[in-house]
Amino acid sequence: MEKLELYIPKLEELWFYQKMMSDPETMSYNDPWGGCIDYPDEVLPEWHANWVGQEPERFYAYIKRSSDGAWIGDVCFHYTPEKDWWDMGIVIYAPFRGKGYAVPALKLLLDHAFRDCGISRLHNDFETTRDAAWAIHRKVGFKEMGVEDGILQLMLTKEDYLNNNP
Numbered sequence: 001m002e003k004l005e006l007y008i009p010k011l012e013e014l015w016f017y018q019k020m021m022s023d024p025e026t027m028s029y030n031d032p033w034g035g036c037i038d039y040p041d042e043v044l045p046e047w048h049a050n051w052v053g054q055e056p057e058r059f060y061a062y063i064k065r066s067s068d069g070a071w072i073g074d075v076c077f078h079y080t081p082e083k084d085w086w087d088m089g090i091v092i093y094a095p096f097r098g099k100g101y102a103v104p105a106l107k108l109l110l111d112h113a114f115r116d117c118g119i120s121r122l123h124n125d126f127e128t129t130r131d132a133a134w135a136i137h138r139k140v141g142f143k144e145m146g147v148e149d150g151i152l153q154l155m156l157t158k159e160d161y162l163n164n165n166p
Helices: 016-021 026-033 039-050 102-116 131-139 159-166
Strands: 004-007 056-064 071-080 083-093 121-127 142-147 150-157
Touching: 004 071, 016 071, 016 083, 039 056, 039 083, 056 102, 071 102, 083 102, 102 121, 102 131, 102 159, 121 131, 131 150, 150 159
Parallel strands: 083 121
Antiparallel strands: 004 056, 056 071, 071 083, 121 150, 142 150
16 A cells, blocks of 8 residues: 655645535535535635644644655544534545545544544544445444434544554
């Protein structure tokens, strides 16, 4: 497997974020909620300021392939105070899907969240029909919390992660 790393994008590098969010194949998972998401240039400075350099409250990074510097997707997390957990996300850009990048990318996010930022638990949720997403999360240790309205609720604690990844 090719080595991956997290890369914090500069404001002028958010063109890749815009490209992913406007790509119908990449955003097909979001079809029930409108599919592609438009991020015009004028909103990017505020978006960048809100997400970059805000750890442990919020974190955003590209997934970068070390061999050639290619950006293959992104990862993020943000604190959800009403639930007292951090919600996370991972998006692999469609041309890079199915190539074994998701699990190592997710592990990079988890290492950063739990080891570097010291957060206590990460939550994610998605439709029960997304078998590949569930398989990837299960491989890194997420546990099922239940299903609400067809949405699978998942959690991984810092303690469980570190016990299984010393």
